[in-house]
Amino acid sequence: MIKVGVLGARGRMGAEVCRAVEGADDMELVAAVDQDDVRDPLAAADVAVDFTHPDAVMDNVRWCVEHGLHVVVGTTGFDASRLDTVRSWLTAHGKGNVLIAPNFGIGAVLMMHFAQKAAPFFESVEIIELHHPNKADAPSGTAHRTAELVAAARGEAGTGPSPDATTAELKGARGADVDGVRVHAVRLSGLIAHQEVLLGGHGEVLTVRHDSMNRESFMPGVLLGVRSVAGLPDRLTVGIESLLGL
Ligand SMILES: NC(=O)C1=CN([C@@H]2O[C@H](COP(=O)(O)OP(=O)(O)OC[C@H]3O[C@@H](n4cnc5c(N)ncnc54)[C@H](O)[C@@H]3O)[C@@H](O)[C@H]2O)C=CC1
Ligand SMILES: O=C(O)C1=N[C@H](C(=O)O)C[C@H](O)C1
Numbered sequence: 393m394i395k396v397g398v399l400g401a402r403g404r405m406g407a408e409v410c411r412a413v414e415g416a417d418d419m420e421l422v423a424a425v426d427q428d429d430v431r432d433p434l435a436a437a438d439v440a441v442d443f444t445h446p447d448a449v450m451d452n453v454r455w456c457v458e459h460g461l462h463v464v465v466g467t468t469g470f471d472a473s474r475l476d477t478v479r480s481w482l483t484a485h486g487k488g489n490v491l492i493a494p495n496f497g498i499g500a501v502l503m504m505h506f507a508q509k510a511a512p513f514f515e516s517v518e519i520i521e522l523h524h525p526n527k528a529d530a531p532s533g534t535a536h537r538t539a540e541l542v543a544a545a546r547g548e549a550g551t552g553p554s555p556d557a558t559t560a561e562l563k564g565a566r567g568a569d570v571d572g573v574r575v576h577a578v579r580l581s582g583l584i585a586h587q588e589v590l591l592g593g594h595g596e597v598l599t600v601r602h603d604s605m606n607r608e609s610f611m612p613g614v615l616l617g618v619r620s621v622a623g624l625p626d627r628l629t630v631g632i633e634s635l636l637g638l
Contacts, residue, residue: 394618396420397423397424397425397461398441398443400442405607419618441465441618454481457490462489462622463489463490466493475630490628491621493631496610501631501636503538503601508538508541511591518590519587521587524581524585531570532587556574586604587602
């Protein structure tokens with residue numbers, strides 16, 4: 393039986409995780425913690441799951457690593473510097489692994505994988521992510537990671553930069569620049585989480601799109617992460633691609 397604690401338990405995702413854990417035959421929910429709650433009940437867990445806020449997640453991960461817990465992190469906002477900081481905490485503390493994934497949706501992970509494979513074959517690649525208007529960060533962690541993966545694949549293949557003749561731009565019109573890939577963020581009532589990767593070539597456009605229709609869709613990936621984190625080969629794993637054999 394895997395004992396699970398949830399950080400952000402009263403949030404949109406955290407509440408979904410609590411339900412999923414309580415519905416899993418091989419898991420027990422031992423702690424459900426939210427803002428201003430004491431974290432001590434988490435010490436009874438084998439695995440902590442964090443779906444909080446980019447401004448809160450680092451202190452939560454630090455606390456969990458210091459208490460020897462495995463941590464599954466869905467909260468976004470991780471850059472290379474934050475990942476290096478987590479690595480330093482893991483080096484200082486011998487127990488526990490950390491799995492950080494900007495998206496636990498199986499379809500979304502496949503979208504990122506397909507985009508990474510296709511990107512070197514097209515002259516232009518841009519990303520449009522679309523989310524509910526209650527989202528705190530932009531662009532999304534998924535779009536940021538997709539852009540990083542696309543840029544790395546294009547770099548390895550020697551694919552040049554996407555052509556862009558823009559010389560007069562209203563600030564923000566061309567979106568964010570992530571490793572040379574333009575990322576555009578839409579915030580719209582009625583949406584949950586959606587992303588399109590647009591790949592343009594000579595006389596053709598390939599669109600890779602994923603739609604998360606509800607937050608339950610992320611749970612198979614989250615539960616896979618909870619079941620897998622203890623046995624991962626590295627102390628820190630980013631993304632669940634390796635858990636899916638990609
Ligand atoms: N990796 C993935 O598959 C997914 C990641 N996310 C990410 O998860 C995060 C949360 O998203 P939502 O659940 O929609 O947000 P939300 O705002 O609905 O929930 C966040 C919860 O965390 C709580 N919280 C804030 N600071 C805290 C702290 N220091 N300790 C404990 N709890 C704290 C809040 O009170 C709130 O209940 C965001 O970063 C979002 O981008 C969201 C969906 C899927
Ligand atoms: O805030 C959300 O809702 C989501 N956040 C994650 C991200 O920033 O990529 C994952 C998914 O897009 C939903």
